[in-house]
Amino acid sequence: MDLEQIYDKALNLLPLNAEEGVELYTRAPLGSLLFIGNTLRQHHNRGKAVGWMIDRNVNLTNICFSQCTFCNFCRKKTSEEAYVTSTDEYKRKIDELYSLGGDQLLLQGGMNPDLGIDYYTGLFRELKKLYPTLKLHALGPPEVVYLARKEHLTYRQILSMLTEAGLDSLPGAGAEILSDRVRKKVSPAKASSEEWLEVMTEAHKLNLPTSATMMYGHIETPRERIEHLIKLRDLQSLKPSGHYGFITFIPWPFQDEGTVLRNKYGISSSYSGADYLRIIALSRIILNNIRNIQASILTVGKETGMLSLHAGANDLGSIMIEENVVSAAGARNRFNADEMQSIIREAGFIPRRRNQKYETIKVTPVL
Numbered sequence: 001m002d003l004e005q006i007y008d009k010a011l012n013l014l015p016l017n018a019e020e021g022v023e024l025y026t027r028a029p030l031g032s033l034l035f036i037g038n039t040l041r042q043h044h045n046r047g048k049a050v051g052w053m054i055d056r057n058v059n060l061t062n063i064c065f066s067q068c069t070f071c072n073f074c075r076k077k078t079s080e081e082a083y084v085t086s087t088d089e090y091k092r093k094i095d096e097l098y099s100l101g102g103d104q105l106l107l108q109g110g111m112n113p114d115l116g117i118d119y120y121t122g123l124f125r126e127l128k129k130l131y132p133t134l135k136l137h138a139l140g141p142p143e144v145v146y147l148a149r150k151e152h153l154t155y156r157q158i159l160s161m162l163t164e165a166g167l168d169s170l171p172g173a174g175a176e177i178l179s180d181r182v183r184k185k186v187s188p189a190k191a192s193s194e195e196w197l198e199v200m201t202e203a204h205k206l207n208l209p210t211s212a213t214m215m216y217g218h219i220e221t222p223r224e225r226i227e228h229l230i231k232l233r234d235l236q237s238l239k240p241s242g243h244y245g246f247i248t249f250i251p252w253p254f255q256d257e258g259t260v261l262r263n264k265y266g267i268s269s270s271y272s273g274a275d276y277l278r279i280i281a282l283s284r285i286i287l288n289n290i291r292n293i294q295a296s297i298l299t300v301g302k303e304t305g306m307l308s309l310h311a312g313a314n315d316l317g318s319i320m321i322e323e324n325v326v327s328a329a330g331a332r333n334r335f336n337a338d339e340m341q342s343i344i345r346e347a348g349f350i351p352r353r354r355n356q357k358y359e360t361i362k363v364t365p366v367l
């Protein structure tokens with residue numbers, strides 16, 4: 001396959017097929033990928049603005065029946081470390097979030113078999129009553145699949161109930177790699193790739209803002225990474241016109257510390273900074289219908305995060321006041337608001353504080 005022909009196709013925003021994507025990913029010089037990724041970034045987001053935001057990740061519970069082999073966060077119900085976050089703890093954490101200039105909670109956690117739809121809708125209502133301006137970016141497709149099964153309801157019904165109770169946007173959590181060969185090995189109890197995509201289809205029909213993710217670098221092949229991107233692009237192409245769909249895409253490498261995948265099966269993270277830049281560029285190239293590509297500075301660190309902005313990314317995500325899932329498996333990069341903005345400037349760009357819908361926020365935070 002001629003690389004020049006694939007470059008032309010990519011630069012003309014044409015959809016690449018899996019073979020073309022794999023060719024670029026495995027054979028194209030990094031410099032060419034950076035050039036194309038950066039050119040396409042300018043097509044989708046002209047200028048030098050780079051997005052960042054303030055939010056707080058609060059874990060609803062660490063009790064989870066799923067026991068994914070890449071997870072070092074979940075606990076069994078009988079564990080001394082098991083918890084379900086209390087209202088008082090939410091209040092303390094939200095007060096702190098507000099005092100730091102943020103207004104969004106990223107609510108994630110385990111799939112706790114004791115918690116049903118009434119728990120989540122009750123919690124969302126209570127939090128919104130206490131903090132009417134609070135934004136909830138919460139749960140993800142695996143929780144929706146789990147709740148639909150538990151309550152004998154459709155995905156649409158579950159999403160509508162959560163939205164009515166206060167859900168503002170749905171994270172693309174639990175996508176990992178959208179290949180059932182991979183999922184059967186790393187997260188067999190979780191939503192299948194088809195189910196994950198079905199939930200997102202319903203969310204897009206309901207015009208719930210969503211994000212898409214990829215957690216890579218464990219047992220998947222290069223082709224499975226590319227196919228993952230193509231599945232997301234194809235789903236995005238079906239979203240109703242004018243609806244949010246996937247607002248952004250965020251890839252991050254598998255963090256292996258303390259995981260069953262590493263300890264029992266000897267599978268370590270295959271992460272390298274150069275490979276992450278290839279992933280960012282390929283994401284920008286293949287996802288020709290998703291406007292924002294976010295580099296996961298929390299997992300890849302400052303230097304690779306900065307370089308990602310020259311490979312097609314236009315966002316560095318959140319300063320994430322609290323994060324316990326990937327940090328439990330080794331991700332230890334933390335930045336405050338000033339540091340985040342100076343990183344963006346050092347990389348040659350202009351920081352633009354934004355909300356979850358990627359709308360600019362004009363307030364200057366006091367940190």
Ligand code: SF4
Pocket residue numbers: 064065066067068071072073074109110111142187190
């Ligand atoms: S990754 Fe999520 S679903 Fe999987 S075991 Fe951990 S908490 Fe549970």
